[in-house]
Amino acid sequence: MYIFQDNKILVCNNNTIYFNNFNAPNEFILFNSDTLPASWQHLPQFIAVNNNLNFNTKNFKFIDLRQVWHEFGYDEFIRAGGARLFANWLINSKFCSHCGGRLEPNTHDTGRHCVKCSQNFYAPLSPAIIVAVTHNNKLLLAHNASMIKDLYSVLAGFVEPGENLEQAVMRELNEEVGIKVRNIKYFGSQPWPFPQSLMIGFTAELDESAYLNLKPDGLEISDAVWLTASEINDKLNNNLIKIPDGASIARRLINNFLNN
């Protein structure tokens, strides 16, 4: 089982992150085979931790969930991220949002139902598109005002109600940098547990028919540039820009451009 404290996860110094046996102190909120129905047993089991508990010792430490990718690899990062999303949902939504009744686990799937009105609830997921736009052998990279200094990435945004994924791609690119695109193609997807996204990746080409310049919106996007693969590599080698780490589908999209 995984053991969480807020946004951090417990690891043992001998490189253990998934504990087969763990005697939880009373401060821990336990979710395991004793408390979850059979239909949930394929999910990673986890213990959520009281946020006030100080459990750092010589042999154990809490690390940031993002750090899991560095220390334990991509698959463990994704699995632990999913477990934390589930843990947060179980802890933070115990009651029905319609009638206030208590929620109990479903025995046939991984949802929960209200004991009073029978309404079903499922762990929340927010779909977001992320897109690598190319134009004349150049890739569109942008700096988001909320990102760390000099970090450039491909553009992304949440899907809005009533949109399909292609419409979300078109809207986000128009809103954030004022461009239109064509030839939108599915690239791949990735759960992204910060806090509950599902990233759906695309490639697309600039529609030049009405294009003049990139127009960063100045709010979310403070800078946007077209760069060739060699320009990106030069800037990386000279520490002029950073790009997202390999845990992200953003990096996979950028690498796909650099490798082709």
Ligand SMILES: [Zn+2]
């Ligand atoms: Zn209810």
